[in-house]
Every structure is written in C-alpha cells, then in structure tokens.
Amino acid sequence: MSYGTISDEDFRRIFVPIGSAAVEEQEKQIIVDPEGDGSAVSVEKLHFWEDLTASKEKLGNETCRKKTLMMAVWAMFGVYASAFMEIYIHETRFGGQQLEHEPLWDIYELFASNDYDFDYLFVFTERSMLFFLLCFSFLLFFSKTRHVIIRRFLFFLGLIYFYRAIFITSTILPPTRKLIGECSQSQTNGSIGSLALRTLHFVFTGGFKMNQGGNNICGGYLFSGHASIIILCSRFVCDYSSERIPSFVKYALRIFEVLCIACIVIAREHYTIDVITAWFLMTREMWIYNSLLKLQDLQDSVAINQVWWAKFFVWIENDLPRDDSYLPKSSF
Numbered sequence: 001m002s003y004g005t006i007s008d009e010d011f012r013r014i015f016v017p018i019g020s021a022a023v024e025e026q027e028k029q030i031i032v033d034p035e036g037d038g039s040a041v042s043v044e045k046l047h048f049w050e051d052l053t054a055s056k057e058k059l060g061n062e063t064c065r066k067k068t069l070m071m072a073v074w075a076m077f078g079v080y081a082s083a084f085m086e087i088y089i090h091e092t093r094f095g096g097q098q099l100e101h102e103p104l105w106d107i108y109e110l111f112a113s114n115d116y117d118f119d120y121l122f123v124f125t126e127r128s129m130l131f132f133l134l135c136f137s138f139l140l141f142f143s144k145t146r147h148v149i150i151r152r153f154l155f156f157l158g159l160i161y162f163y164r165a166i167f168i169t170s171t172i173l174p175p176t177r178k179l180i181g182e183c184s185q186s187q188t189n190g191s192i193g194s195l196a197l198r199t200l201h202f203v204f205t206g207g208f209k210m211n212q213g214g215n216n217i218c219g220g221y222l223f224s225g226h227a228s229i230i231i232l233c234s235r236f237v238c239d240y241s242s243e244r245i246p247s248f249v250k251y252a253l254r255i256f257e258v259l260c261i262a263c264i265v266i267a268r269e270h271y272t273i274d275v276i277t278a279w280f281l282m283t284r285e286m287w288i289y290n291s292l293l294k295l296q297d298l299q300d301s302v303a304i305n306q307v308w309w310a311k312f313f314v315w316i317e318n319d320l321p322r323d324d325s326y327l328p329k330s331s332f
Contacts, residue, residue, distance in 0.1 A: 095186030
C-alpha cells in the first residue's frame, strides 16, 4: 500500500462540491492501490468521505427547509394581500351600496340568456378546485423531489396573488349582472383592524363561496382567484408527474381545467376578462420560469434578467444540481 498526493485542481474538483470550503484544509493524500484490485482501503479515508457526505446532506436539508419556509411566508403574504384588498373594496365600495352600480356588458351575454340560473356550475367549479388540490397533494406524496416542487408552487402562489391584489385595486369593476343587489352588507366599521380581522376570516374559508354562509363578496373582479388556483394546480400536476402516466391523462386534465374555468363565467361569478387575465399571467409567468430552468444560457440573458423576480429565481434554484429529475417534464 502506498500513498500519493493529488494536485490542488484535482482536489477541488473531487472534494469541494461535496463539502464546504473548509475541505481545502483537509489532508490531500489518497491511497493508491498498486494491485489495481481495490483491496487497499483506508478506514480514515472512508470516515472522511462519510463525514463529508453527511455534512453535505445536513447543510442541503437545512437550506431546503429555510427556502421552503421563506416561500411559505411569501405565499401567505400574497394570499393575505389579495384577500385584504378584496375585502376592502367590498366593504368600502359595494357593501350596502350595490344598487348604485350597473354591471358591465360581457361577451358571454351574446350566447346566454339571463332567464336561467347556473349557480350549480360554480358549486361544481369549487368542488373541482378541491379535486385539483387533491391531485397536487398526491403528486407531492409520490414525488422524490417534493421539496423542490412545493418550493416552486409556493413561489407561484404568492406571485399570482400579489398580481391579483394589484389588479383588483387598480381598476374596480362593478359586480356582475347576477350579483347586482346581492352583495353582502358591510360587516366592519372601516378601520384597519376590523378589515384585517374580516380578511383573516375570509382567508380561513379558503375564499370558497360555499364556505361563506350565503355571503357574496363583491370586490375581486378583473382577476379570478378561482381560475388561478385551477390553472396552477393543473399545470404543476402535468409538468411534474411521472412520465409513466399516459399523455392522454394529462390532456384530459387540461381539458377539465378549461371546462372548470368556463363554468366560472357561465355561472356569472366573474367577467370573461377576469379569467382571461388569470390565464394569461399565470401561463406566461410559468413559461418564463420553466424556460430559465431548462435553458442555462437564458439565465445570463440581459432581457430575461429584466423580469423583476429574476433574483428570486436565482435564490430559489441555486442549490439544486443540473439534473433532469428537478425539471418540469412537459409544457404543452
């Protein structure tokens, strides 16, 4: 058994990716097996490698948990900001004053009569949302990269609801024709504290109308939150599910996604522009993100880096290896 010394360059290539910078201070001698049969084994060296691997896994797990926690905070901020603005608009603009507002004309009125009640379609949509969330939960349960998937999901959840808070506040649309005269009365005194508590209750109901006890919140137009969740869950399930799942199953899920979104408009809970806005922003943001993941050269592009959340992307993804198992499988 003899010993040899490796160069600094080879040492960094072999050891540094496994441990921290402190590895450079470790012993740089390795065992050389003159017989070439692998029989020469150093217990000290084996322990050294095991310690390095354990340190890497511990550091990686801590970093992953930290980033996931930060993304959860970001998602809660986006959801709460969107809900707060929706409650604020409802309480100050429509609560008790809904008779003063006339609905906007919607292109859907060319194809449907106002004589029919389609409330059951919106109930169907909200129950379908639970189905999409269940599918996403199954995806996380069976996926080996669930920590990466949930981190990205929370980023998009916070991002899209942050956009929604801006949209519904910047241009306030009147209630749809179905909800004229049906908006709930104001339940706060207009103070920040009462609005914050009302928002907290609204968030705990999940924003589902079926959990509102018959109350109609009229403040979330121009950007549909229901459509956003359906699109987000559907895209994640299709993009990160196993390749062993037949393509027709994914296509069926996408068709079901479109059907559920159409039911929102048919039930007159939202204007057509509300779901178009949600679909357009949600899909474009996801396509940009997935393109950055798959095409390394784009990450250095000046144009792409002008996206305001580019720094968030780098922070979220910089601890992940260039491995296909971490990439979305499809984007059809």
